Amino acid sequence: MISSIVLVKQVPDTANITGNVMQEDGTVNRAKLPAVLNHEDRVALELALQVKDQYGGAVAAVSMGPPRASDILRECLYMGADSAYLVTDRKFAGADTLATSYVLSEAIRKIGPFDLVFAGRQAIDGDTAQVGPQTAEKLGIPQITYVDAILGVKNRVLTARHRIDGGSEVVTCKLPALLTVLKDAAEPRPFKARRVMAFKGAKSLLELEKMAEGNSLLYIDKLVHEFQSRSMFIPTLTMDDLQLDPARCGVQGSPTKVYKVESVVLTSDGRQSVPPTKEGLGSLIDQLLADHILG
């Protein structure tokens, strides 16, 4: 039996960007963007589900994000995750990778025990590829990065293949361990219709609080109990629930500052025609060498 936790991040749908979404302070106005489950995290979830299919156990999906990150957690349930956790608090806003990995590692400790933690190699918005490795470091467990295949688990030793410059390498590692997963490691399975029907009404604590707001007939404790008993509750973990050090969370715990974000558009000065002769090609190569494009 292998117990896995998969880190999933809600990211802007870069295929559908509209309007001015970058703010003056270099942060993204996520409220203005459609949001999706980071693709590599979907692949990481698929690998975790394959491990469960082969060895038994359970898979939990965990996301740190604003309340609407519940949407991607429901998607994880549709795919096959056994449980999903939303790690959320206004005080987590503006976190860099250091603060994010601190919060996630403490959430994992709280949710544990676990044998494997899966993360995508990188998120398509922040793009740093640091959260997985930093989380492993904080949990004090080994990590295998750039995994493109899990080859097996025997006697609590995992064998995986990971990409390196110019090839790949097969490595072994004792459990518990953290893996960061490449986008082509597996084909994510489609949602199961039965699970979509079962979990489309799954709700986080914040969503239940919203339901109860202004409705004197609904009591939040009763609602939580009802959703829990139907396995439709997405537990919510806040800074207080995790007993975190506020100085290590959010903006306060984030030494990285993004000062400016620029769109770089490459333009050309104009066209130049090269005669299809030996001399023409020779002068083109000389020019490319002089401009340091070749060489």
Ligand SMILES: Cc1cc2nc3c(=O)[nH]c(=O)nc-3n(C[C@H](O)[C@H](O)[C@H](O)COP(=O)(O)OP(=O)(O)OC[C@H]3O[C@@H](n4cnc5c(N)ncnc54)[C@H](O)[C@@H]3O)c2cc1C
């Ligand atoms: C334009 C821009 C530039 C930035 N530059 C930096 C920078 O230089 N340094 C810096 O420290 N931060 C930076 N950030 C902030 C960074 O996006 C956040 O810290 C973010 O929470 C985590 O970093 P990442 O997106 O790079 O994740 P990555 O490290 O690329 O993510 C790897 C994997 O970790 C997991 N993961 C990451 N975040 C979460 C989460 N919230 N919940 C669950 N799982 C998660 C996922 O499995 C993901 O696939 C930047 C943000 C923006 C928008």
